[in-house]
Amino acid sequence: MLDLDPPAWLDDIEPPGSLSDYGLPDNVVPFRSDEPAEGMSGERPECTIRPSAFVWRDPATITPRQWIYGHHLIRKYVAATIAPGGVGKSTLTIGDAVAMASGKPLLGLKPHGPLRVWLWNGEDPREEIERRVVAACLHHDIEPSEIAGRLFLDSGRDVPIRIGETGANGPKVAMPVIDALIAAIRDRRIDVLIIDPFVSVHSMPENDNGAMDAAVKAFALVADRTGCAIDLVHHSRKLNGVDADIDAARGGSAIAGAVRSARALNVMSAEAANTLDIPESERRSFVRIDDAKANLAPPSAAKWFKLASEALGNGTADRPEDFVAVAAAWKPPDALDGMTADKLLTVQRALHEQCFRENAQAIDWAGHAIGKVLAIDSYGDAGKKRIKKMIAVWIKSGALKVVPIEDIQRRPRPCIEVGEWAAPV
Known part of the structure; x- marks a missing residue:
């Protein structure tokens, strides 16, 4: 049962004495007069606005957004x-x-x-x-x-x-x-x-x-x-x-x-x-x-x-x-558009046990070897960006992996190596 009686604390609130007490600017005039509104005859009608009570509905009965x-x-x-x-x-x-x-x-x-x-x-x-x-x-x-x-x-x-x-x-x-x-x-x-x-x-x-x-x-x-x-x-x-x-x-x-x-x-x-x-x-x-x-x-x-x-x-x-x-x-072309299992296998064979670097700034970057076998210009901006995206996707999928390999000065360098070999078609 809804409680429609006003709360007791409401009786203790005094009506504000000015518009500023309502939080309204001084140039906003509220219509509170009991006189008939301009252009109307007879008595001013009473306000009949009433809040509508919420009634629970089974969610399954609510119409989906159209x-x-x-x-x-x-x-x-x-x-x-x-x-x-x-x-x-x-x-x-x-x-x-x-x-x-x-x-x-x-x-x-x-x-x-x-x-x-x-x-x-x-x-x-x-x-x-x-x-x-x-x-x-x-x-x-x-x-x-x-x-x-x-x-x-x-x-x-x-x-x-x-x-x-x-x-x-x-x-x-x-x-x-x-x-x-x-x-x-x-x-x-x-x-x-x-x-x-x-x-x-x-x-x-x-x-x-x-x-x-x-x-x-x-x-x-x-x-x-x-x-x-x-x-x-x-x-x-x-x-x-x-x-x-x-x-x-x-x-x-x-x-x-x-x-x-x-x-x-x-x-x-x-x-x-x-x-x-x-x-x-x-x-x-x-x-x-x-x-x-x-x-x-x-x-x-x-x-x-x-x-x-x-x-x-x-x-x-x-x-x-x-x-x-x-x-x-x-739709923007995906980095791997046109890529087949056979092409991935060709890339993996080109990288296998070659110690090509992960760093795209390195002379022996793995991307240059990939560009060579896939006929992509690995030195141009567009080709380089595409190959970097391909490498990232293949690393995420496990087809390639990054492994630390020591250089001639025995310092570990991140290199690209084969992860899970692609199955030939």
């Missing part, structure tokens, strides 16, 4: 995709839309079945959006029938959406627009709404935390009333060489606080490209996706996509065909 696209989109919540301009935000979200509508994990995230997706782009004309969707379908071999009736496209040039603006008394949310969004989503049974970019649906000051909190929560209301998931594509501020994260979202920190999931996009760094032996001319085609905020799921390891080009074959006598950017799933 993730519908990896751990990025979940029903009844707002997510954000944050990146600087020119990184590939729109290209990625178009790929996401095709993946979700087809029900296929085209970019590494698994959709929860074929979904009904509404993609709203506030910058491009509809024809350009269609061009990019068609390119994504061609690149991923998606037949028109696989997304028919489940993908909805609109341009802000034809279907403007403006959920908030700044008026004479400050920022305000346009509730008729919110109601219209709710009705449209229910009518089409939309599972996912993508707004690209977020700045195109409001004219509120981005540095006003109150305004941004209201704008994001307006979409949260839409998500809650419709059961859909919403992805707000948002620009980051100028980063000056620093990677984008949740705090890099342009505008007030309220955007980061109001969404329940966020991902940040960053082009591959020069250092990473060097390690992976990717030419500088191609580096910006590789984009890393980081979990910038994961309130409802554990952060996942970074994922990648590659910006590819797809030809539409729509050339005419006086105009060349269009080549359109598409997002393609990509």
Whole structure:
């Protein structure tokens, strides 16, 4: 039985005598008057707010969280995709839309079945959006029938959406627009709404935390009333060489606080490209996706996509065909990609009883012998880094081991020797 009687110590507390006693700033005026509120007739209604008692439920009866696209989109919540301009935000979200509508994990995230997706782009004309969707379908071999009736496209040039603006008394949310969004989503049974970019649906000051909190929560209301998931594509501020994260979202920190999931996009760094032996001319085609905020799921390891080009074959006598950017799933090559048991055995035979050094700075470094038999440049930065990773993996697996061997001056030097021999195929 719940004890609803107030505790005895509550009677001993005197009401504070000023606003500062509440911990409120002096310019915050609490409504405590018994007079009718302005614009209301009759008596002022009594407050009917009551705390709701918690009642234990069998955990097995609690509905699982309704993730519908990896751990990025979940029903009844707002997510954000944050990146600087020119990184590939729109290209990625178009790929996401095709993946979700087809029900296929085209970019590494698994959709929860074929979904009904509404993609709203506030910058491009509809024809350009269609061009990019068609390119994504061609690149991923998606037949028109696989997304028919489940993908909805609109341009802000034809279907403007403006959920908030700044008026004479400050920022305000346009509730008729919110109601219209709710009705449209229910009518089409939309599972996912993508707004690209977020700045195109409001004219509120981005540095006003109150305004941004209201704008994001307006979409949260839409998500809650419709059961859909919403992805707000948002620009980051100028980063000056620093990677984008949740705090890099342009505008007030309220955007980061109001969404329940966020991902940040960053082009591959020069250092990473060097390690992976990717030419500088191609580096910006590789984009890393980081979990910038994961309130409802554990952060996942970074994922990648590659910006590819797809030809539409729509050339005419006086105009060349269009080549359109598409997002393609990509995974950094593993140090042991292409490595077979026979190749490992060749490496072990080259190292066996040769006393090659573990130190990569040594002239007789084991990596030089490995590079020779595997045709890898052990003196170049990329090849050297790859071989060092291979040696580390083989030591961890037991295929190689580090043993102290005395040099000619009888000083022990760490050397690489064969551990457990690989079985020939």
